Amino acid sequence: MGEILRQPRLFWSVQLALQSVWVVNAAVITCALAALSLQGSPTGLPPISVKVHSIKRVIMRRNVKLLLMFSVTWMFAIVYYLQVTKDSKSPEENRALRLKEPSAIAAEETNLVAVGSESLGRALPAVSPGVAHSTAVSPPTDHRLTWKYFDERGYVERGRLHVGEDPYHRNKFNQAESDRLPSNRDIPDTRHHTCRRKMWRTDLPPTSVIITFHNEARSTLLRTVVSVLNRSPPHLIHEIILVDDFSDDPTDGEELAKIQKVKVLRNDKREGLMRSRVKGADAASAPILTFLDSHCECNANWLEPLLERVAEDHNRVVCPIIDVISMDTFQYIGASSDLRGGFDWNLVFKWEYLSSEERAKRQKDPSSAIRTPMIAGGLFVIDKAYFEKLGKYDMAMDVWGGENLEISFRVWQCGGSLEIIPCSRVGHVFRKQHPYTFPGGSGNVFARNTRRAAEVWMDDYKQFYYAAVPLAKNIPFGNIQSRLELRDRLQCKPFKWYLEHVYPELTVPDSMDIAFGSVQQGFMCLDTMGHLLDGTVGLFSCHDSGGNQEWAFTQNGLIKHHDLCVTLVQAEPGSSLRLRPCTNSSLQKWHKPSDRGMLRHASYNLCIDSRSVRSQGLTVESCDHDAQSQRWKFALNRS
């Protein structure tokens, strides 16, 4: 609360108090004088004027009454004014700092009791008002509810950049730009227009928002909290739980505990995202959990469509579309709604375009939910009881990474579903680098976490991960016994089911293949260029999404794209290769990739070469150990 804001109100209060004292004094003096004159008159006046005198007395009495009434009204008016100004804005108020209108807060106080009943009831529709009072979880005793202001400028200022400091140094995004923007800035409504007309159920359950952070910039953290409070119906936000994962400055979080509904928990050592989130979830008292990253901005009506999907089916785990907040300018940019989450055998999350069929289907109803094989992991909503039943998170995973993969497999394989809800939009600052250090090195931590997920959930398909990321085989992953037991207890489906029903687009390498995936030369990849039968083969920037860049090197020496094989047409240097149906002909046989990555023909000393790719596609040339244009690398190599 800014002291400056209070000053003018104090001044006026004093002025009014002085004035009221003056008026009351005046009234009292007048009364006394009147009384004196009335008492003195019977003896002091000659008998002749008795009649006139009594008339005067009546007039006097009426004046006294009027004066008394006037002064009493004045006093009431002052008391009323002081009472009212306590809650309304003063002329100097900075509206940019206002978190919420007073009417909204009043509504919130009356709503809290009802909210409490729902969180115990967990049922839809809401419990009838009659039982609300007896089951209230959190009666409106939170005196911070009346806080309408937060000293935003002071809070951000205490974490500002030093003079001459690189604005990217601490957070790997432009902190100067973030600090400059108010916490409740306007952002464009990026939803499809049909979402704006949508009506949401009125009996939605409330949620506990859980935000974990480690050395987050104050301005982005505050903007996340403020956007939740400002752009959600108040009765649906039960609380905001900030879990400070041992940030250098404990006051980053502590100071935010002054804001209504905000609770702050702090780890006494670095625990990482997963254990911090579980700590927040354990402390939550609403029936639905909403996990948010610490540098987000929630957009209009972001919450209702998410809660609605979960309220209708508790086994749904749902995410908003994640819009982009520029790490340089903090401009808010709408993301495509034709994306979902996927991965390759390296098990790294990637956004991928929906198939053309699905896009056509979505044209008819742009607000319908998108099933996604994987969630990005930073932002999602889940039923609290379901989160617990499902085994929360793998508590042995460290810092960051792999947990989204693990929870995605777990949800799908154990009977739930993952959805992206296009009418819900939340912005997120995407960065190119992690701003914080990973105890143990980021690569190792990521591989260890991913390996734990693969070992528990992927059955024999984990071999394709190890083939794609051979380094992972040497990373110790610790004990996974309890997670295997969890999988047993929940009677989760095999990974094969997941591949067939949830992610059929992920091509499973044939067990007879020696190498699989894209065939890379630097940033370029072997590509059919859309050519079919008898077409040449080209090079195109690697897009890591299979398609025309998906190849297999089979046990019997074929380089295959579906049922077409790379075929030698003329056995002489400089001749173009062609795509022909695989027939096991000797012209289609190649030696398995050499250590240097050369692809040599089985019968001739000719190697696949890219030197003339622009004019005639890939050709064969005399094998040359030093030629960069003859070096190839399969994404997945099992030899």
Ligand SMILES: [Mn+2]
């Ligand atoms: Mn993030």
